[in-house]
């Protein structure tokens with residue numbers, strides 16, 4: 001297995017903290033506002049003529065900055081801005097980049113909330129989105145015109161687990177001077193989209209990065225210039241829309257971030273084991289680590305291999321009824337929880353066509369192959385995955401025998 005020279009995990013490990021009292025964790029900056037010794041200094045900060053001073057926590061806060069620096073290290077970007085949720089990161093970024101009359105080209109298989117924002121909300125501001133199959137470069141190209149501001153995709157799409165060819169898409173974007181935004185929520189550590197050419201990398205921290213299903217959060221990672229624009233006191237969408245993360249939460253997420261590499265490896269190992277077994281049993285399963293996955297080779301070429309193919313897998317039970325029965329059965333056997341979201345220590349499962357992707361209209365769902373029988377499963381950190389497999393197989397057999 002190839003290990004990168006500059007692994008995202010090493011970069012987090014190499015950060016060093018000396019807290020206010022020499023603590024090994026930075027002290028939590030539990031303040032909304034910060035004092036100045038001179039009125040002139042405050043004025044200079046407002047004017048943008050002085051950096052490195054904290055002013056007000058909607059702008060920046062030391063605790064959120066620590067977390068922001070750590071994730072920017074992981075993503076190899078110059079800077080970052082923490083947000084109160086993944087959706088806040090997505091909407092703030094798009095509203096910063098797009099003016100009325102601009103156009104977006106987006107993958108058609110994206111998180112339901114992102115789809116709904118572009119499809120239903122942005123038209124209010126006269127911003128139009130073309131939804132395309134981003135695995136087809138010609139289709140992207142055919143929608144590019146003078147109004148195109150950005151291309152939007154997920155590293156691994158939700159819920160079909162299609163892998164984007166970020167290198168090729170970014171080349172196309174650069175040719176036309178369009179920004180490429182990549183949502184890396186499903187694959188932290190596994191992908192470093194910036195190194196593949198993405199301009200802006202977004203995460204919902206709610207999922208794998210925090211990993212304890214106790215808080216929502218998000219982050220925008222990009223170059224210093226974009227970050228500075230976002231927090232501009234006169235015009236920045238992060239500053240003016242105000243989607244800030246609280247310092248207490250930032251401190252707790254930072255602590256969880258430190259075990260992300262171990263968790264991702266375990267999620268991946270477990271998901272790979274299960275998908276291979278279930279596939280051999282003749283069940284229809286989607287997992288990018290399987291040889292039959294259409295982007296298996298592409299993923300191998302782009303990923304940081306030491307972290308595996310990720311913790312998400314999808315089983316197609318063919319009908320809505322069977323999907324529901326399987327989820328109820330798996331919960332009854334304590335295999336995990338019937339709940340949306342992902343990246344928890346316990347396995348989580350939901351049927352995307354009637355939950356997280358229900359914002360996508362039915363005919364659209366059919367078009368993109370989002371069947372009613374899909375069960376999306378975020379595989380947990382189970383210690384004995386063979387035991388889990390046996391339980392899961394019994395649940396599937398029971399449902400299929402009805």
Ligand SMILES: *Cc1c(COP(=O)(O)O)cnc(C)c1O
Nearest residue numbers: 085086087111185204206216217
């Ligand atoms: C959950 C999720 C989001 C939204 O994040 P929130 O923290 O719930 O706002 C965005 N993109 C993807 C891929 C997600 O899974």
